[in-house]
Amino acid sequence: MKGHIVLKMATRMMVPFILMFSLYVLAHGEISPGGGFQGGVIFASGFILYGMVFGVEEIYRKIKRKILIFMTAFGVMIYSGVGYITMFNGGLFLEYAKLPGLNMKSGNSMGLLFIEIGVFITVSSVMLLLFIEVSKKYDN
Amino acid sequence: MIFSLGIIVILVASFFSLYRVVKGPSFFDRVLAVNLIGTKVVVLLVLVDFLYNRPEFIDISIAYALINFIGTIAILKLKEKGRLD
Numbered sequence: 001m002k003g004h005i006v007l008k009m010a011t012r013m014m015v016p017f018i019l020m021f022s023l024y025v026l027a028h029g030e031i032s033p034g035g036g037f038q039g040g041v042i043f044a045s046g047f048i049l050y051g052m053v054f055g056v057e058e059i060y061r062k063i064k065r066k067i068l069i070f071m072t073a074f075g076v077m078i079y080s081g082v083g084y085i086t087m088f089n090g091g092l093f094l095e096y097a098k099l100p101g102l103n104m105k106s107g108n109s110m111g112l113l114f115i116e117i118g119v120f121i122t123v124s125s126v127m128l129l130l131f132i133e134v135s136k137k138y139d140n
Numbered sequence: 141m142i143f144s145l146g147i148i149v150i151l152v153a154s155f156f157s158l159y160r161v162v163k164g165p166s167f168f169d170r171v172l173a174v175n176l177i178g179t180k181v182v183v184l185l186v187l188v189d190f191l192y193n194r195p196e197f198i199d200i201s202i203a204y205a206l207i208n209f210i211g212t213i214a215i216l217k218l219k220e221k222g223r224l225d
Contacts, residue, residue: 021202021206032199033200045206045210048210049209049210051225052210052213052217052225056225132225134224135223135224135225136225
């Protein structure tokens with residue numbers, strides 16, 4: 001997009017706050033509406049806004065495509081990795097109280113946060129990849 | 141009392157905007173009216189927050205304002221260029 005100076009300046013000012021708000025939604029997912037999925041979607045929407053205004057190539061200058069594809073699987077690895085760590089420590093799958101070095105109370109909070117970080121990474125990278133593919137193939 | 145009255149006023153005003161969405165002669169009138177309804181919904185969510193004393197609604201209203209802004213830009217860009225990148 002050439003010109004559109006107001007849109008570009010508004011986007012430049014809004015994107016950091018959008019990313020910060022997504023981290024807030026992620027961190028407060030237990031006591032307020034939100035969580036990993038919603039925070040991931042908001043995080044991706046910040047980059048989608050950036051990509052719509054400045055072009056998709058600008059997203060690739062921030063995040064390489066290979067890293068983006070790697071992140072889609074990395075979040076799932078965090079999720080199931082927490083589950084297997086609890087299994088190796090003698091609990092059930094995703095039994096947070098058996099996390100190493102944590103007791104019943106703090107294990108529940110920290111385990112839930114790790115799970116939501118995994119969901120956050122996967123959802124945000126998948127949403128960003130979906131936007132990139134759809135916007136690329138739209139022209140006939 | 142004042143919050144209930146505010147909610148009623150916002151709802152009536154958003155129905156006026158809905159008339160413009162249905163009737164609007166051009167495409168841009170409809171986009172502007174949908175954007176206006178979205179802005180009213182943000183105020184409506186904050187009023188519901190104060191009415192029922194539930195502070196979570198502030199987060200939802202911030203997220204709704206964000207989605208409204210991005211959606212409007214996406215629709216206008218799709219109309220102008222025919223593609224999104």
